[in-house]
Amino acid sequence: MRTRTMPSAVIIGTGFGGLGMAMELLRHGFDDLVILERAADVGGVWRENTYPGAGCDIPSPLYSYSYAPRSDWPKRFSGQADIHAYLRDVARDHGLLERIRFDSEVTEAEFDDASGTWTVRTADGDEMTTDVLISAVGQLSRPALPAIAGIGSFDGPAFHSAQWDHSVDLTGKRVAVVGTGASAIQFVPAIQPRVAALTLFQRSAAWVLPKPDVEYKPWHHRMFAAVPPVRLAERFAVWALCEFLSLGIADVTAIRGLVTKVAVNHLRKQVADPELRAKLTPDYPAGCKRGLFSNNYYPALTQPNARVETTEITEVVPTGIRTADGVLHEVDVIIYGTGFKGTEFLWPMKIRGANGRELEDEWHGGARAYHGITVPGFPNMFMVYGPNTNLGVGSIVYMIESQARYIRQALETLSRHPARTLDVRRAVAEEYDVKLQARLDRTPWGLCSSWYRNAAGRVTNNWPGAVVSYRLQTRRLRPEHYHLNTGATTAAGR
Template sequence: MPSTQLDAIIVGAGFAGIGAAIQLKRQGLDNFVVLDREADLGGTWYVNHYPGLTVDVPTTTYSYYFEPNPNWNRLFSTGAEIKQYADNVADKYDIRRHIRFNATVESARWDEEAKLWSVTLADGATLTARYLITATGFLSQPFTPEIPGIHSFEGKVVHTADWDDSYNPANQKIGIIGTGATAVQLIPELAKDAADLTVYQRTAIYVVPKVDIKFSARAKRLFARVPLTQRAIRAVTDWLYELMISIGVLRYTPRITLAAADLAKMWRFATIRDKELREKLTPEYDFGCKRPTFSNKYYRSFTKPNVHLQTSGIDHIEADGIVANDGTKAVIDTLVLATGYDIWEANFPAFEVIGRDGRNLGKWWRDTRFQAYQGVAVPYFPNFLSLASPYAFLGLNFFNSMEYQMRHMDRLFGELKRRGATTFEITEEANTRYLDRMTELLGGTLFTQGNCASARSYYFNPSGEPTLLRPMSTRNAVREASSYPVSDYHIS
């Protein structure tokens, strides 16, 4: 198929891709395409639609700062509401017409002579563009564990990232593998009607009560008429989350970490009377090493007679059930995989990216260290920004990460326009300086000072470094994105 040249190609139509598209439009770039392998926009909020799905960050905070939504029904909104918000923002900023759905990217290669990116799709099409922006997200490649016999199971198998909406758990014998944030939301829903639910836990998770409120019609009218009122609520929720990250994670404070763990401990004690069960649900690592979550139902689910917690591990799976390491077997009709995503092996990067002098991004990251200047730029990859990179994520709220990344794009593309330039590449010196600073900052955090060895957290790369996270406050990240030296880039 013939090649089509564009100003920019954005890969991913989730909130990062939508934000990047909005920023390009602000810079006067309109000849771009957003490619997404799914049939609709929204990223993880389109793909995920399992029962009980809600956001685990208050929606006053979990939204674009420049686009508040006065119509949230609850402080912690449902997945369907978040998806609707994505639709509304895309429509308001006329992003949808740029999106090409069912378009899977297989590879991207920099053409040094033409100064263009060549992007190859699974259907054989090739697109060329001056700029390439990957917005594939951190939670985009579902992980299926290689458990002996898993492919021999003859019942129904469903992954939470590919939920079957027609499935009815009523009177079913279900085995669910995983107790991460997704499972915390799903398990109480399955426990309502299942004849029997066996939960296979490898690593316990910290769960604290969810202080959720419903926004009345009156409150929503007030938010719409006086947006400052909603921004005031956001200021409070932003501050609380920033405080939690700052004193509990970025500056490791054992007393604060212990206090947070005690809150989860008190919640377990208040909801579970069985001491042995409480101990099984108690994490062995420090609070914050693995992303904690909020639920008023999760612990209570294990007090139901039809729910069983298995912590000895899985030996193998047979045609009709799961055999645990302690020799017990649970006969099941349905196997639910709440096993999360393959972040480091399949997502960094999500497809092959070849830069200048033939440098392969994935191979280079693995041969050296996972690294990216301000979480977006990599040397030897001209005109390339990766929004889901090492050191990109600001703790608990993805939208805060998107905020500083949009500021970074604004400064960079503004400088290109000012100079009449068309090419940028982060210098090796700037990248090394940034990597050294991130390594130093991480040295004083919970992740290196605390007890995180048993957390099995996706924050840590295969080498044991917590390089998913940018160890600084949102305020500092936004400030740096708005004021970094443009001389850190070679611009021509």
């Protein structure tokens, strides 16, 4: 049995989670690490989502690392290209590029009970051994297509918004958009002016709030750089507003009423036609799905070349889309804005923990993890942006920094106990999950269909409260909540 003082680590993914995790470890002296990335560039969802109008619905002063601020964001709500450039800059400036193995898609990882190490395998046949395995693949990495009959039969171009086909010129085309989530809210206004006709197939309307965006001028940039407290004040203001709104999800239901009032007023101001307004009015409580921010979505749908179709789709045919009323909507292009497979955490990677237990079996009925970070029976395996750490309101980067600190403390615990593994106690993890689910039952997320819930109805994705409460819960790793094992691990069921 070999001993160690500084455990090695393999991090999977180079989005905000993977890069943030790597920086946290390097800043605290854990430099024996490798980052595996399936693509040829960093960026995660901000590399993949290049659809017109792509951007973030959280202001950049908060949607960025606290220890890697940027004073020259072009706008308060940054676009995809600027966020991707920021991540590239962070990777370069913090010495991460030389630690990344690009074009290395992880297919499986297996824990060895005898050595207390993980073996990680990639699609190209490479294999490596590490003390600690950290997944930072996120929740929004695999596009989801709807289960519609004949979806592959369409004769024209058809693609998901996360796999945008930039070779297709939409100018003068009849375009069908299926889905009304966060991506469609952004790309519909971007493409509407140049298409001949746009038909938006809507299953459920979204709660849309006005977007308080501003374009930063050069004097803003100079001020943010020269007087950091001003930049920090804006970051704090955004954080405080998000915390206030998050209280409405489970604790102060009156806040939902305020959000509803603002959204309804926004819709009334921008859509004069009562029939269209009725179609765009949600039939579920505010907060049930993530609130969206846009100043140009509703105006785009009021244009003569745009139409909202609420009749259920029954099939896709070679010439278009047929709805339940028998009408064939002939189109030239179909764009699916239907989100991601958010409840299939870590899939399709095969993960085997202690005693060969499959993570897929451990998660039968829905993914769960202690603090969304670690799973009993899977020693020295941690997750960034794991189950129940997504946010209905707020910046996921704030959550990622909390998780990275916690995982770093796990490595510090291992470094103080050479040749050991850390495995969360099952009783601790189960008690945590029971309390978490009880809190989730008080939220509106169980009242509508969304990607937050799996097929069994369990909310697997979201954190039910303010981010400060999560940070407080994860501020210190408590060793008594874990098995510290000298080489051999405890059985998965203990």
